[in-house]
Amino acid sequence: MRSTAHHADVVIIGAGIAGLSAAHLLIGAGLGVSVLEAEPRVGGRLATDEVDGFRLDRLGPLLCTSWPELTGTPGLGAPELREFAPGVLVHSEGRRHLTGDIRSARGALKAVRTRSSAPRAPWAPRAPRAAQSACGHEHGAPARGGGRGGVVTGAIDRARLGAALSRLAATPQARLLARPERTVAGSLPGVGLPGRTVDGVLRPLLTALxxxxxxxxxxxxxxxxxxxYARGGLCVPAGGSSALPELLAASLPPGTVRTGVHVTAADITSVRTKEHGELGCRSLLLATGAGAAAELLPGLRVPSFHPVTVLHHTAPAPPPTGRSLVLDGDRSGPVAYTAVMSEVDPSRAPEGRTLITSTVLGTPPPDLDRSVRAHLAALYGVPTAGWELLAAHHDPEAVPAMEPPHDPRRTVRVLAGLYVCGDHRDTSTVQGALQSGRRAAEAILTDLAVPGTHEGSPRLPEAA
Structure with a gap:
């Protein structure tokens, strides 16, 4: 097994987390690996920019603390994760409703008891009787035009939702994958929960996830x-999403990753680059996005994508939502979800400064900042005219679509010696990218007949 400047056992094109995680497993088995990345940095779409002391994610996906890959992937160690507050804040009909920890029936009922026993703050407007009895907490004033107070879901409804999520958390993955497959929109009416729970909580939550x-x-x-989600809370990496690929790259042997290298052609035994000519190899792993992989491997199926736009604002003072994720239950504006990110992860903002991160799904409006700030004023219940836009990043190919029928374990072996990995081969998540990288590394080790390594190596529990 050897790796030199012009030869490696395995060449990996793309230094995203899928390719970097595969590199760790292959090097751990004794193979020589070279990772080539066209960009000047590692990470792919998991990029974080620094602007005036703020750390701003370009994409900023939501992670789950329950993912075993976050703590079991070689090279990641135990990354610092910053958790959102339990439950979510759903904005509906002019009010924000704290669901409490809806991942369990006990948590949902506890939120209601806490609300009923807590004294009302002197400044808080008294909610209508229906809203007081049905919601965990209420924030903000009634909607203009005589809104009903925005009843999202009642105590019993939240307990039923918590019980359903608890059952889901205990259901084996194989059983879930054996269920009849439809679109989410087509399956929601049959989940056995009240329509107000489905529309008020499940729909905006699934939209965000x-x-x-x-x-x-x-x-x-x-x-x-x-x-x-039912197995663990939502979280983000401390310091930005780029922390994950940076950890993986930093723990590889020096010289393994070469950035600023543009691949012009590739096959099983060689890779041609603009900067370094031809590099020889025994196996090739494409770990780029789906579109870039198809350019190098014509005929590879490219999925459709969900566009995502992420905006970062700074405000004179943080809105009163703490570490909660705020969801738009009414779909009344461009923002699908938002959070005071400086409360969730203080390392993303200079001391004493506020960072609000918001996500727009689909095609963004032409007057993006104005529309988003108007919507954020409603979601947070505070004026936003004085908020400053730090950055806005739009990615038309941010998330590969998973329309039915979808295979969450698409083959990573094109043929012996040629492999493809990435979230487009698995589920469209950080976890899916890590899992596909592991599956690709295992396929390469099997095909190269590397003895006594992958067969006995510890395997992460299956989760998606």
Whole structure:
């Protein structure tokens, strides 16, 4: 097994987390690996820019603490994760409703007891009787035009939702993948929960988890995403999403990753680059995005994508939502979800400064900042005219679509010696990218007949 400047046992094109995680497993088995990346940095779409002391994600996906890959992937170690507050804040009909920890029936009922026993703050407007009895907490004033107070879901409804999520958390993955497959939008009416719970909580939550405002995703993938949510809370990496690929790259042997290298052609035994000519190899792994992989490997199926736009604002003072993820239950504006990110992860903002991160799904409006700030004023219940836009990043191919029928374990072996990995071969998540990288490394080790390594290496539990 050897790796030199012009030869490696395995050449990996793309230094995203899928390719970097595969490199760790292959090097651990004794293979020589060279990772080539066209960009000047590692990470692919998991990029974080620094602007005036703020750390701003270009994409900023939501992670789950339940993902075993976050703590079991070689090279990641135990990354610092910053958790959102339990439950979510759903904005509906002019009010924000704290669901409490809806991942369990006990948590949902506890939120209601806490609300009923807590004294009302002197400044808080008294909610209508129906809203007081049905919601965990209420924030903000009634909607203009005589809104009903925005009843999202009642105590018993939240307990039923918590019980359903608890059952989902205990359901084996194989059983979920054996369920009839439809779109999420087509399956929601049959989940056995009241319509107000489905529309008020499940729909905006799944929209955020899947980055799919029309909910055209496979219902099986939605079940897997909800199971992850039910098993652990939502979180983000400390310091920005780029922390994950940076950890993986830093723990590889020096010289393994070469950035700023543009691949012009590739086959099983060689890779041609603009900067370094031809590099020889025994196996080739394409770990780029789906579009770039198809350019190098004509005929590779390219999925459709969900566009995502992420905006970062700074404000004179943080809105009163703490570490909660705020969802738009009414779909009344461009923002699908938002959070005071400086409360969730203080390392992303200079001391004493506020960072609000918001996500727009689908095609963004032409007057993006104005529309988003107007919507954020309603979601947070505070004026936003004085907020400053730090950055806005739009990615038309941010999240590969998982429309039915969707195979969450698409083959990573094109043929012996040629492999493809990435979230487009698995589920469209950070976890899916890590899992596909592991599957690709195992396929390469099998085909190269590397003895006594992958067969006895510890395997992560299956989760999607």
């Amino acid at each position: 899947l980055s799919d405002p029309a909910l055209t995703t496979s219902s099986r993938c939605a079940d897997l995403a909800l199971r992850d």
